[in-house]
Amino acid sequence: MDKNQLGIEMMKEGKWEEAAKVFMEVIEANPNDAVAYVNFGNVLSAVGDPERAMKFFEKAIELGGGGAAYYSAGALLYEKEQFDEAKKMFDQAIKEGLHTSDNYFMLGMCLVQLQTARLALPYLQRAVELNPDDAEALFQYGLCLAQEGLLDEAISQLHKCIEIDEQHADALYNLGVAYAFKENKEQALSYLDKAIEIQPDHLLALNTKAVISSSDNNVN
Template sequence: MKDNNALGIQYLQEGKYEEALAAFSEEIEQNPENAVAYVNFGNVLSAVGELEKAIKFFERALSKDESMGTAHYGLGNVYYQLEKWHEAKDHFELAMKKGVNDSDIYFMLGMTLLQFEQPKLALPYFQRAVELKPEDAEARFQYGLCLAGQGLIKEATTEFELVVESDEEHADAYYNLGVAYAYQENRDKAIEMLDKALDVQADHMLAAHAKKILTEN
């Protein structure tokens, strides 16, 4: 007997959304009380931008099993995309309480707190995201920005260096390295990093402006 949930997840990972919806739909028909199938269906709808429909499926999952942390996580993601920050934050926190504990949820909660302009509160979430998934360049970049925002320039520099090691095309990380080295009065290194930002993204206005300031002085 085929496992529709496993099949649907495979299709979702391959970007075959119609096939994924068909598999999860069949699972729901056969096992209407299976909360996981509703979450999976909601995840596909979310992936294709059917956000309002996705909300209904995540809520249906919770009506079947209120301890379903992944349903709260799905709702958090949808509300984040809809820029409903309070709802996003509430659902991410509920997801954590109900056992979702991977790097993605720490990253998303950190991103949500940034929308409230609370980088100091976001910082430990990005730190945890990076601890759980060291290769996540975007989480590390946000962690570096929060460190820099708290005046921890050397620590931020270390993080930005690690970002560009893993992603040589990360123009914003090079730009922030340039600024960080300028703060540390290492003008040559600062210009080198700003040049790298401009190599990756020729129209990086902030990098061009920072370089202009450094080369004119």
């Protein structure tokens, strides 16, 4: 196992100081090792030092670190809510050949945050195609479809989400809303009840259930 891989294993175990030491040894031995700069930046980001982390990502990009360097920089910018700059990084990561589910997902999420859900759709779709077991990607894709009025497609993706994570209260809530729009009150209330059972303080689910129940009472 090379030192970069050793450091990554330490990161997985939460041994941040040990990982940082290993990556610094790699950088000292080979100052042009872009991968080590990315890895060291990821350690700094994980321990709450985003400013220094970005300097290492920028150095990795300068050294030709490829998609991984742009992805890590994008993730850091996303956390700082600099969504337009993050989007540029994830887009560049794709151009550099990083065709991973995570990268497409994060690019899609940037576009969602920038209030351009329609533009996010193909990226979120690609993310779930590459990783069909990612419950959060399925949820966000379903949510995006719903926002664009594609209810049947949204319901399909949200069902896939809760098949993987049956405790996903937000997915259950949004299924309830989707069925309410389709005027299937029985199904809507069923999913809203499940969301509330999992998260009793889910205000959106509670309020939506109250509105649907009130409309039933008014009809009666």
